[in-house]
Amino acid sequence: MLKCGQVFHWPAFLFGESFIGLHVSSQLKKLHEIIDPVAEEMGYEIVRIAMVNSATGGDVTLQIMAERPDGTMLIEDCEKLSREISVIMDVEDPIAGEYVLEVSTPGVDRPLTRRKDFENYTGYEAKIELSVPEDGRRRYRGLLQGVTDDLVQIKVDGEVYAVDFDNIHRAKLVLTDELLAAASRKQ
CATH class of the missing domain: 3.30.300.70 (RimP-like superfamily, N-terminal)
Structure with missing residues (x-):
């Protein structure tokens, strides 16, 4: 069956070796x-x-x-x-x-699976969930600030956090007016 559109749920396991996620089948x-x-x-x-x-x-x-x-x-x-x-x-x-x-297609509120995704969508709102908590925190929702080495920068409530790319379990963009406007400019 062929579908070309958005997929809105997270499967039980995903991503390849060069993508995020610690456990790859x-x-x-x-x-x-x-x-x-x-x-x-x-x-x-x-x-x-x-x-x-x-x-x-x-x-x-x-x-x-x-x-x-x-x-x-x-x-x-x-x-x-x-x-x-x-x-x-x-x-x-x-x-x-x-x-x-x-x-x-990945859709507008796409999953972020590669380092370049975090770079390409710098300035847009995203949700990140870690495999293992860092500094007692597992989930982040904020503005992406790019990637430095293997650290993804995300600004949450005015504070910038650096999370290890290899520790990201899943991440996706949040559907916002800014993201929709940027997507419509691409078409």
């Missing part, structure tokens, strides 16, 4: 090894790969979020990438059993 690493080169050859960047089980325990969905290097992604791009990924997945057969393939 070997299956997701294998999927990145298969899918990333296909996407790159076509001029796309993978933002996130996730395997999500349905609430009823039936179908498994392979969710792939991708974009062009300029941050855009059209429905036609999703369709092209989906067709190519389908071919390579049929050949490699890395998932036991049946699954649904879902290729989408």
